[in-house]
Amino acid sequence: MKPAPFGYRRPGSLAEALTAYADASDAKIGAGGQSLIPLLSMRLASVAELIDINGIEELSRITVSEDGVRFGATVRHSDLLAHEQVAAVQPMIPAALHHVAHATIRNRGTTVGSIVHADASGEMPTVFALLDGRLTVQSVRGTRELAAPELFIGPLETSLAADEIATEVFLPALAPRHGVAFDEIARRHGDYALVGVGAVVGLDADGAIASVRAGYVSVSEVPTVVDLGEPLVGHRGEITDDALRAAGELALSHLEPEADIHATAHYRAQLVRVLTGRVVRAAYDDAVARSNRSEGTPSNARS
Amino acid sequence: MTTKSIGEPIARVEDARLVTGQGRYADDLMPGALEMAVLRSPHAHARIVDIDLEAVLDLPGVHAVYTYDDLTGPMAEPLPLLIPHPTLTHGRTQYALAKDEVNYVGEAIAVVVADDRYIAEDAVGRILVSYEFLPPVVGIDKARAAEHLVHDDVPGNVAARMEQGFGDAAGAIAKAPHKLVLDIEVERSAATPMEGRGTVARWDRDLGRMSVWSSTQTSTGVRAAIASKLGLDLGQVDLVTPDVGGGFGVKIVHPWPEELLVPFAARALGRPVKFIEDRREHFISSAHERGQQQHIEVGFDEDGRVLGVDFRFWHDHGAYTPYGLIVPIITSTQFLGPYKIPNYHVVFESLYTNTVIVTPYRGAGRPQAVYAMERMLDAIAAHLGIDRTLVRERNFIQPDEFPYAHGEMSFQDGRPLVYDSGNYPELMAKAKALVGWEDFERFRDEARAEGRKVGIGIACYVEGTGVGPYEGGHVTIETSGKVKVSTGLTTQGQGHQTAFAQIVADELGARFEDVEVVTGDTRRSPYSVGTFASRAAVMSGSAIALAARKAKEKALRLAAQALEVDESDLEINDGVVSVKGAPGTSIDLGTLAVLSNPLRYAFDEASKAATQFVVGDPGKPPVPEGEEPGLEGKDFYSPMRSTFASGIHAVIVETDPDTAEIEILKYAVVHDCGTLINPRIVEGQIHGGVAQGVGGALYERMEYDESGQLLNASFMDFLIPYVTEIPKKIDIDHQVTPSPLNPLGIKGAGEAGVIPTAAAFASAIEDAEGITITSMPISPSQLFDLRLQAAADGTTNQEGTN
């Protein structure tokens, strides 16, 4: 388990990195290395040159504003997870990050790297899609911004060109009267999910459900977001089991659960149903709690 | 005697070193050694047509490439068949490097020795092998069907068929008022120690000595194999075990091809050579275990008393049989557990498949045996509608029936299957109390009211431990008063330094802190067998106790002379020999060591005191007749037969009604390993065993596809439970029925934790679900499927037949 020989560079600035990346052939960007290095070591992938972006100071920032959270390409999962303002502005981020691997891997792995690695079994690509995040990519040719539909074009495949470096991601703040929840089932604590679901529920001024969107992990080829509004919009108080079941079935009609050595396709489908119900209910409760907190009105949540 | 050390939960003295990174494992040794990498077969079954090394030879940094053609003499012969049981009629072993044919993905074909492992792997990637594909035989069904053969000359893929028994099982079953038939199975798993295999060798041309360090469970075995294969005298080979990062059975197999090829290359190249196995290699080239299909027919009476059992099973032993039939023989004998089975017939077939070899992994055939027996007893209880513990109690061997012989059965060592001691009814009483068996129905009702599903399971085992032939102990008291102890068997994390020091401290009267233990070094202990079968404490512990007693006798003899008193008036405490009742009249062990060795040359203060001008009786020779210089004791322990430990595990699980996830609510262990040398170490062994048992019950399987590729050859996909998956707390209660077979009354404790775990979980999940469990391990996805199946068939039983 030793990688084949490769060249290694550690540029000190983004400009230097962009030029090096443009000039190199068969090069790859190395961020936290938690996906790339195992692939190289097992010789499932090889590169002529590895361009390590960890020395680029400007990529390590987290900026939080009312609009949302902006983080650079070397920000670790654990940096975001520990950041209190991030949690305040967009609680989906820590809710999902808790499920990404183990502490040691979160200490090295980057969230931007995870998103551009575009693994539909990763939590953060789905969160990126669910929250309508935007990815900034740069090359010597210029800068562009990508949203999930343009970014994720196939399994582990993005629309980044061979000379483009992802520099930062922006995830919008949670809107008022909205709530979030994330849950997943994995074989072991910290493993990639058999199925993971994140949901964002929005309420109208009267506290009835106005919107429900859910993002799915490990049950599609690319990170997939499903609008579950149809069976749920208008509900107040306790959401009925029937409505949640319908939401689960609706979700399944957009997903392609597959069998692997850990689970059959129909077990995964069952988990989609169960988790959709649990997560939508939790996100709705969260929305109600947040609305009450910000408006100081009496609770109309399930007791 | 002052404070007794045996029985005290002394903290392990080795831990500080190991947990602070001061351990020295094979890979830490000899930096700068050349490194070896292995070209392994990517195909499960193929003939090797050609090996093209052209692209490798001129790669800078490559020192040598070897294939089968480079091997001569004994190295060109197949690897040894270590345990040639007479019924192993078609035993086969592989070559150190494949000759003409490969029989599993991972079989070694060629090795490269290079400046470092990177270059060695680059070179391996350049070797071109052309193959002619042969049909792979994967899984027990395919092996039994024998449509294709693994080895052309082994008909039916059957390496061995072994039949044993006593009484008239068929007759008893035919006449029994009740009969049941069970078809059940257990999946493959593997030991997967944290450290894989590793070997380092240095050939000293000047001294003509081969020094080898190997991560092994048998120093003497590997040494003998190297000497014989490389044509060296045994005395030319030293085998030292460095710290070993776990073994769990896989490292008792020897010699692994690399254990021969590393010293072979070191001698040929005149440079130290190292091989360190990586994780993927470990999965595809080190041994697996457990896979069996079992068919049980049982006859019993109204009370659930077993009248006769016919047990047939098919054992998947992989592509070769270097370790003989140990695993299936253990299954076939230890099936009997703590029960009196009046009529028993067992027959197994050990089958070839094109997969990695199967050799003992902690438990070694017992988890399968216990699973078979305990599934059977649960089935009887369900059939008769009586409590599962009652069925067990009614079949227990009673405390006054020891020694208890199971008919004419012989055990894995060829000796009669006779249990030495035990008290199974008391164990059961303790287990029921510990897990709360009697209160469980109330708990189930409460849980049910909340929409929760819970179940309780129980499983009993008897484990033959401490098999022979022998181990030795050597206790030397140095002039400093330090006590150096050596035993030949190896250590891979068990805490031998601590436990053996406790024995010596007590037997000799030395201070625990003064005792230092060395294991697995053939320079110190050339006669030894190895660490397996829960035998270290029984075998080496006993040998060391006997050796310490001899050292003590000599110390007393010398002290009696020095103090001019009678030996019987002396006692030894904390390293000081003194006259009973007159502690002022004393001499310490270090001084006695000085006196024991009359010297001609004084090279330090201590030795000045021992020159022949100072010591001894001028009227006698300096070393009296019948004595030897030095203060030491040496002895061996060789038992008549194994000693039988026992225990019961009980578990409470909760299964999620929606997701079929299985949660452990309570795990209770009651066990009896005779005298406890160190309860803390024993409990640590139980914790580790249960953790591996949870793996075998709920997580681990070897996912071979039809072509013989192992799909989950990494820790990403082979699911060893993390600390988050094992019970937060394991409740433990001890019972002590000392073994009459050895000086300290010890029984083995190393493997027990893993033995009944899968059986206990099967019982608990079945109880929670009301669905018969016939295959382990079980995942949530599989449980979900069973629910769907049961719903479709309408076969869900009423739960709660406790």
Ligand SMILES: Cc1cc2nc3c(=O)[nH]c(=O)nc-3n(C[C@H](O)[C@H](O)[C@H](O)COP(=O)(O)OP(=O)(O)OC[C@H]3O[C@@H](n4cnc5c(N)ncnc54)[C@H](O)[C@@H]3O)c2cc1C
């Ligand atoms: C044992 C284990 C368990 C894990 N479990 C999970 C899990 O449960 N959930 C989960 O989501 N992830 C999991 N991961 C993966 C982890 O989250 C990684 O951190 C993540 O996938 C990639 O981030 P990285 O910074 O390590 O990227 P790297 O490994 O450095 O790179 C990954 C890929 O992205 C490219 N890349 C990285 N950064 C950039 C950039 N700025 N611009 C362009 N290309 C770039 C690289 O070239 C490479 O192709 C696990 C990893 C391990 C080792």
